[in-house]
Amino acid sequence: MITLTHYLVLSAILFAIGLAGVIRRKNLLLLFFSTEIMLNAVNIGFAAVSKFYGDLTGQMVSFFIIAVAASEVAVGLGLLVLWYKRTGTIDLESMQEMKG
Amino acid sequence: MEKYLYIALFAPIVGSLFAALFGDRPKKLITGIVTSALLFISWIASMRLLAFVDEHTTVHVKMMDWIAAGNFNVDFGFVADQVSVIMMVTVTTVSTLVHVYSIGYMSHDKGFNRYFSYLSAFVFSMMVLVMSDNFVGLFIGWEGVGLCSWLLIGHWYHKHSAAWAANEAFIMNRIADLGMLIGIFLIYWNLGSVNYDEVFANIGNLDNTTITLIGIFLFIGAMGKSAQFPLHTWLADAMEGPTPVSALIHAATMVTAGVYLVVRSYDIYMLIPNVSYFIACLGAFVAIFAASMALVNVDLKRIIAYSTLSQLGYMFVAAGLGAYWIALFHLMTHAFFKSVLFLGAGNVMHAMDDELNIKKMGGLKDSMKWTMIIMTVASLALAGIWPLAGFFSKDKILETAFSSNHYFLWFMLWIGAGMTAYYSFRLVMLVFFGEKRYEKFGFHPHEAYPYMLIAMAPLAILAVIAGFFEHPFMHYVTKLLPEYEPHVGSGTFIFLVVVTLGIALGGIALAVVKFSKGDFDEFFKKIGIYDILKNQYYIPQFYQKAICDPYAKISEFAWKKIDMKIVDATVDFIAAFIYKSGDKTRAMQTGNLSTNLKWMAFGFVVLLLAALFYRPGM
Numbered sequence: 001m002i003t004l005t006h007y008l009v010l011s012a013i014l015f016a017i018g019l020a021g022v023i024r025r026k027n028l029l030l031l032f033f034s035t036e037i038m039l040n041a042v043n044i045g046f047a048a049v050s051k052f053y054g055d056l057t058g059q060m061v062s063f064f065i066i067a068v069a070a071s072e073v074a075v076g077l078g079l080l081v082l083w084y085k086r087t088g089t090i091d092l093e094s095m096q097e098m099k100g
Numbered sequence: 101m102e103k104y105l106y107i108a109l110f111a112p113i114v115g116s117l118f119a120a121l122f123g124d125r126p127k128k129l130i131t132g133i134v135t136s137a138l139l140f141i142s143w144i145a146s147m148r149l150l151a152f153v154d155e156h157t158t159v160h161v162k163m164m165d166w167i168a169a170g171n172f173n174v175d176f177g178f179v180a181d182q183v184s185v186i187m188m189v190t191v192t193t194v195s196t197l198v199h200v201y202s203i204g205y206m207s208h209d210k211g212f213n214r215y216f217s218y219l220s221a222f223v224f225s226m227m228v229l230v231m232s233d234n235f236v237g238l239f240i241g242w243e244g245v246g247l248c249s250w251l252l253i254g255h256w257y258h259k260h261s262a263a264w265a266a267n268e269a270f271i272m273n274r275i276a277d278l279g280m281l282i283g284i285f286l287i288y289w290n291l292g293s294v295n296y297d298e299v300f301a302n303i304g305n306l307d308n309t310t311i312t313l314i315g316i317f318l319f320i321g322a323m324g325k326s327a328q329f330p331l332h333t334w335l336a337d338a339m340e341g342p343t344p345v346s347a348l349i350h351a352a353t354m355v356t357a358g359v360y361l362v363v364r365s366y367d368i369y370m371l372i373p374n375v376s377y378f379i380a381c382l383g384a385f386v387a388i389f390a391a392s393m394a395l396v397n398v399d400l401k402r403i404i405a406y407s408t409l410s411q412l413g414y415m416f417v418a419a420g421l422g423a424y425w426i427a428l429f430h431l432m433t434h435a436f437f438k439s440v441l442f443l444g445a446g447n448v449m450h451a452m453d454d455e456l457n458i459k460k461m462g463g464l465k466d467s468m469k470w471t472m473i474i475m476t477v478a479s480l481a482l483a484g485i486w487p488l489a490g491f492f493s494k495d496k497i498l499e500t501a502f503s504s505n506h507y508f509l510w511f512m513l514w515i516g517a518g519m520t521a522y523y524s525f526r527l528v529m530l531v532f533f534g535e536k537r538y539e540k541f542g543f544h545p546h547e548a549y550p551y552m553l554i555a556m557a558p559l560a561i562l563a564v565i566a567g568f569f570e571h572p573f574m575h576y577v578t579k580l581l582p583e584y585e586p587h588v589g590s591g592t593f594i595f596l597v598v599v600t601l602g603i604a605l606g607g608i609a610l611a612v613v614k615f616s617k618g619d620f621d622e623f624f625k626k627i628g629i630y631d632i633l634k635n636q637y638y639i640p641q642f643y644q645k646a647i648c649d650p651y652a653k654i655s656e657f658a659w660k661k662i663d664m665k666i667v668d669a670t671v672d673f674i675a676a677f678i679y680k681s682g683d684k685t686r687a688m689q690t691g692n693l694s695t696n697l698k699w700m701a702f703g704f705v706v707l708l709l710a711a712l713f714y715r716p717g718m
Contacts, residue, residue: 023694092692096690
């Protein structure tokens with residue numbers, strides 16, 4: 001039997017994987033992947049909890065997140081392409097112009 | 101009539117503001133003329149009010165609401181009743197003439213415009229003080245007078261002694277003002293109002309202890325302004341200011357504020373005979389104490405200053421014994437002859453290049469005939485010789501003391517009258533008669549400008565004739581003040597007059613005879629009190645040792661130990677901590693997005709943990 005706990009554990013694992021990717025990766029494209037994983041981890045959590053309580057609000061929020069994530073990726077990838085055209089790299093280390 | 105009241109009150113401040121426009125400019129004669137003219141207008145308005153206010157009419161205006169906080173309501177209200185009108189006329193008469201005189205006296209001063217601005221502001225404060233219809237307004241005037249006296253005494257602020265004297269006067273007054281303020285608080289707490297009418301109507305309902313406390317605290321305020329012992333030292337030191345200022349502040353207006361307060365609050369003091377008796381005793385003590393210091397002093401202005409102190413003592417005796425109108429009467433006559441004395445001293449100082457030591461003068465009668473005549477007349481008035489003004493008022497005070505069976509007070513005042521006559525004529529003799537000692541010191545005395553003498557003339561005339569207004573004056577002010585007539589038999593009356601005149605003439609004769617031959621101060625050296633008197637009973641030194649020095653030590657301790665080691669150190673520590681933590685954490689901002697993300701994740705985890713473990717209300 002698959003219970004709410006399983007879903008939440010899956011969500012947490014996915015989130016952790018995404019977080020690790022955000023921290024470890026140097027490639028900007030992979031950073032985007034990691035953020036997507038984290039967002040979708042949250043979506044799983046929302047959907048599961050929504051189903052559990054029989055309340056549609058959570059699933060609605062999930063849709064919102066998917067929509068926002070899609071537009072965010074569109075803008076982000078646009079910027080990424082621009083950056084690549086200008087510098088020829090998409091490595092994080094290349095973006096160090098603002099230092100304390 | 102209200103418009104006259106407003107004109108009388110606000111004309112001086114208009115003049116002050118006008119002169120202030122030119123405050124930092126070189127001398128402009130117009131400032132002196134405009135301020136004097138506005139003072140003259142104020143005087144006319146006061147005279148108009150004097151004629152209008154009679155038996156049942158007083159002018160009472162409420163200009164606007166001033167303070168309204170909860171149940172506490174104070175209006176900007178002004179009243180011209182019999183007492184305040186007398187004060188207004190006295191103040192404006194003396195101030196107008198002093199203003200005119202100052203145009204000549206200060207003609208070579210760099211701070212000419214500034215001086216006139218302060219002088220008019222001072223008169224305005226005094227007008228607020230005497231015209232206010234409540235204690236809070238009186239207090240504002242009271243403080244304004246204190247502030248302006250500070251500005252004027254310290255007019256030559258580049259001189260250390262002047263700056264010091266100004267501060268001393270201000271601080272001494274501040275000590276007394278605290279007492280005054282407590283008195284006003286007590287009145288408000290117990291009666292819920294500070295308006296004269298309401299306070300005096302209801303004061304009788306309070307219990308005796310409260311009234312006594314109110315009376316004592318108000319009198320402490322009066323002691324400061326009127327320089328009564330032990331707060332008297334500032335008055336003599338305040339002679340550092342320009343001489344017309346001394347004439348205005350320290351003879352006619354500011355110092356009389358204390359007497360005015362006691363007279364105005366007679367409803368309170370009538371209920372507490374013990375405090376009143378204390379006031380009378382203190383007054384008699386000061387009368388003789390200050391006169392004794394004047395006996396041997398060689399400083400022209402200080403002698404007159406001590407004389408003021410002594411005469412204020414007389415006024416307090418009268419007020420303390422319930423003869424309020426007599427106190428007010430002496431206040432008025434004293435204002436005339438004392439201001440003219442100071443102005444005469446100003447002429448002498450001008451002639452002698454600001455020399456104040458009367459031992460270096462002598463024989464000035466040849467070069468300064470008119471000053472000599474005016475000062476001799478004023479001295480006769482001060483000594484209380486018939487038919488000059490001082491005779492009538494001072495004699496009334498002595499009669500009051502005698503007829504109310506306070507023979508000891510009477511005796512002290514009687515001795516004081518003798519001393520007054522002696523030191524006044526010692527001054528006149530040393531300055532105007534005898535050997536021309538100034539020639540040795542290379543002075544070339546000259547008479548003052550004619551208009552300065554003309555400005556003095558009305559005051560001199562008033563010093564001569566003011567005494568004859570005694571009966572109209574009494575009828576006028578006793579509409580408001582309680583009536584008081586010393587009851588002595590005609591035989592006793594003549595005896596008192598003869599005895600008083602006797603000691604006054606004796607004092608004059610002693611001074612004239614001894615000082616026409618030479619110096620008589622040796623006598624005091626011989627009986628061994630010269631040094632005590634010369635050093636003002638060592639009271640200034642005592643204050644310096646007992647109060648100022650320990651206070652300076654405490655202040656230094658507070659500064660070096662408490663302030664620098666504790667307060668400053670704490671503040672510095674916090675600042676240094678924040679600065680250093682900023683400096684250390686600056687390294688975090690590498691600009692590397694990856695590092696930033698790591699920090700973000702770290703912060704997120706910390707917040708998550710905090711949310712897990714910190715549950716308020718559980």
